[in-house]
Amino acid sequence: MTTTAVRRTTATTSTSNRREEVTRLLPRPLLIVIVTALLAMVLVPTLYIFFASINSDIQVARGEFFPSEPTLANYSKIWTTVGLGRGLMNSVIVAGSVAAACAFLSVFTAYVLVRFAFRGRLTILRTLVGLQSIPGTLLLLPVFVLFSSAASVLGIQIIGTRWGLFLTYLTFALPFSTWIMVTYLRGLPRELEEAARIDGASSLKILTRIVIPLAWPGIVVAGIFAFLLGWNDVLFASVMTRPDTRTAAVALQVFGSTQEGGAVPIYGQMMAAALVCAVPVVVLYLVFQRYLVGGLTAGGVK
Known part of the structure; x- marks a missing residue:
């Protein structure tokens, strides 16, 4: 029974390793870098739009990213x-x-x-x-x-x-x-x-x-x-x-x-x-x- 259990565990581990090798198309460090870059490309513009929406028009025109005095007035004016x-x-x-x-x-x-x-x-x-x-x-x-x-x-x-x-x-x-x-x-x-x-x-x-x-x-x-x-x-x-x-x-x-x-x-x-x-x-x-x-x-x- 112990030998059978060991064989089943080994087979399961080898199967999961093969699946991981198949599904992982890139090395993990490179995959992390690519995913981080893709997230930055999406999140940075979205955050800029959000911060600009709670900022004043003059501060946005000056190029400020983070609002010094956040306000929700823009959402009521639109x-x-x-x-x-x-x-x-x-x-x-x-x-x-x-x-x-x-x-x-x-x-x-x-x-x-x-x-x-x-x-x-x-x-x-x-x-x-x-x-x-x-x-x-x-x-x-x-x-x-x-x-x-x-x-x-x-x-x-x-x-x-x-x-x-x-x-x-x-x-x-x-x-x-x-x-x-x-x-x-x-x-x-x-x-x-x-x-x-x-x-x-x-x-x-x-x-x-x-x-x-x-x-x-x-x-x-x-x-x-x-x-x-x-x-x-x-x-x-x-x-x-x-x-x-x-x-x-x-x-x-x-x-x-x-x-x-x-x-x-x-x-x-x-x-x-x-x-x-x-x-x-x-x-x-x-x-x-x-x-x-x-x-x-x-x-x-x-």
């Missing part, structure tokens, strides 16, 4: 100076709607493309990949002209509305979200669906009762990428919105451009507004972190 409240509300409504629509539509579309064979299936899959290579700036004018023509024909105002911006983002986010779900659904076992089909379940019931619960990581990733597209966009939002439908990104851009050429730009409020706009995205990542890890690594190991 709601009237920048008009950030309405911008955040518009961003949450538009980006959240795009994320929900992409997550819902992409899983149904991907399930059809992965589980059913029909003419033109490969063409659709290749088109989804090819659409990602088209720069969005090239489509700004065509989309604007299309929506303007549709508004004149149908008599419905599209440009300047939230739902017009929603349609714009959905056009760009849905192909990428669908491709994410195609990659994820390819890794799900077909045996579960076949067993449910033998029991008499329809394709819709299999999708809602089996596929969607198993595909939550992929759905979350598709939704988050669609949300980020609508949250960070400035180009389309600056053209497709009015002052009352501006998103937070456009509000920040307009506020920053109005400060150019002034005696002392309002640096503190700009930094505070930037941090406030970054909070929803950070919270989103923290809440869905475990789903993101599973969804992004889907399809990497077969």
Whole structure:
């Protein structure tokens, strides 16, 4: 018994050593240096923005890193100076709607493309990949002209509305979200669906009762990428919105451009507004972190 236990311990130790050798791509000292450098590249600018947001504009203009008299006044002023409240509300409504629509539509579309064979299936899959290579700036004018023509024909105002911006983002986010779900659904076992089909379940019931619960990581990733597209966009939002439908990104851009050429730009409020706009995205990542890890690594190991 003692010999067997020793052999098992030796085997376990050797296995863990081999795993450590495989997973460690770099020597430990070099790995520490690289990780420290990467953390510094991320944390130093973030700390500077935070310290500038609790500092006065004159001290920031002088180049002071640490505030001598910290204050939270900038965080209370941005709601009237920048008009950030309405911008955040518009961003949450538009980006959240795009994320929900992409997550819902992409899983149904991907399930059809992965589980059913029909003419033109490969063409659709290749088109989804090819659409990602088209720069969005090239489509700004065509989309604007299309929506303007549709508004004149149908008599419905599209440009300047939230739902017009929603349609714009959905056009760009849905192909990428669908491709994410195609990659994820390819890794799900077909045996579960076949067993449910033998029991008499329809394709819709299999999708809602089996596929969607198993595909939550992929759905979350598709939704988050669609949300980020609508949250960070400035180009389309600056053209497709009015002052009352501006998103937070456009509000920040307009506020920053109005400060150019002034005696002392309002640096503190700009930094505070930037941090406030970054909070929803950070919270989103923290809440869905475990789903993101599973969804992004889907399809990497077969």
